[in-house]
Amino acid sequence: MQVNDVVAYIQADRDRFVADLKEWLAIPSISGDPAHAEDVRTSAGWLAEYLRGQGFPTVEVWETPGLPAVYAEWPAEDPQAPTVVVYGHHDVQPVEPLEEWETDPFKPVEKGDRLIGRGASDDKGQVFFHTLGIRAALAASGRQSPPVTVKLLVEGEEESGSVHFAELLRTHRDRLACDAVVISDTTMWSADVPSMCTGMRGLADAEVTLRGPDGDLHSGSFGGAVPNPLHAMASLLAALHDADGRVAVPGFYDDVVPLSDEERELFARLPFDEAEWLRTAGNSRAAHGEKGYTTLERVWARPTAEINGMWGGHTGPGGKTIVPREAHAKISFRLAAGQDPRRVQDQFRAWVAEQAPPGVEAEVRVSGGGVRPCFSPIDSPGVKAARRAMERAFGTEVLFTREGGSGPEADLADILEAPLIFVAVGLDGDRIHAPNEKVEIPLLLKGAETAAYLWEELAAALR
Numbered sequence: 001m002q003v004n005d006v007v008a009y010i011q012a013d014r015d016r017f018v019a020d021l022k023e024w025l026a027i028p029s030i031s032g033d034p035a036h037a038e039d040v041r042t043s044a045g046w047l048a049e050y051l052r053g054q055g056f057p058t059v060e061v062w063e064t065p066g067l068p069a070v071y072a073e074w075p076a077e078d079p080q081a082p083t084v085v086v087y088g089h090h091d092v093q094p095v096e097p098l099e100e101w102e103t104d105p106f107k108p109v110e111k112g113d114r115l116i117g118r119g120a121s122d123d124k125g126q127v128f129f130h131t132l133g134i135r136a137a138l139a140a141s142g143r144q145s146p147p148v149t150v151k152l153l154v155e156g157e158e159e160s161g162s163v164h165f166a167e168l169l170r171t172h173r174d175r176l177a178c179d180a181v182v183i184s185d186t187t188m189w190s191a192d193v194p195s196m197c198t199g200m201r202g203l204a205d206a207e208v209t210l211r212g213p214d215g216d217l218h219s220g221s222f223g224g225a226v227p228n229p230l231h232a233m234a235s236l237l238a239a240l241h242d243a244d245g246r247v248a249v250p251g252f253y254d255d256v257v258p259l260s261d262e263e264r265e266l267f268a269r270l271p272f273d274e275a276e277w278l279r280t281a282g283n284s285r286a287a288h289g290e291k292g293y294t295t296l297e298r299v300w301a302r303p304t305a306e307i308n309g310m311w312g313g314h315t316g317p318g319g320k321t322i323v324p325r326e327a328h329a330k331i332s333f334r335l336a337a338g339q340d341p342r343r344v345q346d347q348f349r350a351w352v353a354e355q356a357p358p359g360v361e362a363e364v365r366v367s368g369g370g371v372r373p374c375f376s377p378i379d380s381p382g383v384k385a386a387r388r389a390m391e392r393a394f395g396t397e398v399l400f401t402r403e404g405g406s407g408p409e410a411d412l413a414d415i416l417e418a419p420l421i422f423v424a425v426g427l428d429g430d431r432i433h434a435p436n437e438k439v440e441i442p443l444l445l446k447g448a449e450t451a452a453y454l455w456e457e458l459a460a461a462l463r
């Protein structure tokens with residue numbers, strides 16, 4: 001494929017691409033608001049029709065007990081070619097507070113190189129660059145079908161918690177069989193420093209209750225002679241980390257995939273301004289965490305135990321001299337690559353039982369099985385191929401990031417049993433989920449160019 005042909009095609013198609021995207025962005029597909037359920041359906045229908053027009057031989061709207069996803073498939077010419085699922089979502093976040101928008105969130109407008117509107121970056125714009133990418137690749141190669149089988153899966157409930165997504169994946173598992181999953185719903189480091197995400201942390205929760213006497217006791221009559229559950233909770237929570245900031249629960253780090261030297265070196269090359277980052281961290285006045293790791297490593301690649309809340313005893317106005325009957329705390333764990341939420345919850349439960357002093361009964365409850373972390377090593381074939389595609393499009397070295405939060409991505413990896421590849425061109429400054437969401441049109445076009453090269457790179461790498 002000639003680079004120039006792809007670039008020329010994309011440049012020639014720019015205006016039509018943006019006009020079509022604007023039409024889709026005008027549909028207020030807010031999945032979290034029941035009043036907009038019909039709009040999410042309209043968005044699914046609009047996308048399905050659009051993908052048919054783009055030449056996808058198979059396009060279906062997949063219903064769920066909630067809101068529909070769109071599925072489209074374009075088989076490779078060669079039946080032996082690898083298969084790639086592309087994941088994105090067509091629903092968007094609510095737009096409140098509306099008065100902070102400078103333009104109507106659902107009347108997308110161009111200002112210079114920017115396209116402003118809800119969903120421009122998260123995630124309609126990023127789904128859309130794949131449609132232009134695939135057309136550019138076909139036009140430039142003179143072929144009728146891509147070098148890999150492309151299966152597009154565009155969810156309709158991502159912004160409302162992906163409640164039916166795992167079930168949807170299980171229902172259509174055979175149709176979605178693939179060799180890799182490309183996720184286009186994340187960000188790059190910056191417009192000048194293109195990067196690929198290689199993983200997201202998982203999540204597990206626990207609520208601890210410590211019980212002492214049957215009722216609150218008079219601290220004059222009994223204080224100092226019976227265990228105080230709030231004291232026991234304070235000791236327990238204080239013991240959760242050691243002096244180096246490591247989580248003290250036995251076995252907690254056993255399954256963590258360590259950072260490779262190469263990944264650490266590449267993270268270190270990102271132009272990271274810790275003072276600026278601290279400002280974004282609610283004006284935190286100091287960085288803090290596990291000894292031996294940088295801030296980015298702590299947030300992206302190391303697990304945490306965080307106390308989210310603790311309560312008990314008398315907290316109302318005035319004094320009340322009691323030994324309280326109970327103490328409570330909510331804890332959550334961000335999990336690094338390799339960790340299993342259930343296993344961490346079991347390890348924590350065992351540790352709490354061991355820590356509780358005589359006369360204090362401990363109970364640990366969990367709200368569910370948590371979210372598994374997901375991770376793709378930077379030397380895996382799919383990541384290397386996508387990095388080459390991105391480097392061809394951007395004309396510069398592509399670095400790596402990870403994400404500290406969690407999403408439905410782990411379900412894709414687990415249920416489809418395929419490695420994840422994050423290819424995205426959003427920016428942290430795109431104000432996703434906030435008023436005045438925007439996307440940089442030149443980056444969307446670079447995304448399309450990346451997508452155009454991606455299929456031939458993956459065809460070679462995944463064989």
Ligand SMILES: [Zn+2]
Binds near residue numbers: 089122158185
């Ligand atoms: Zn998103």
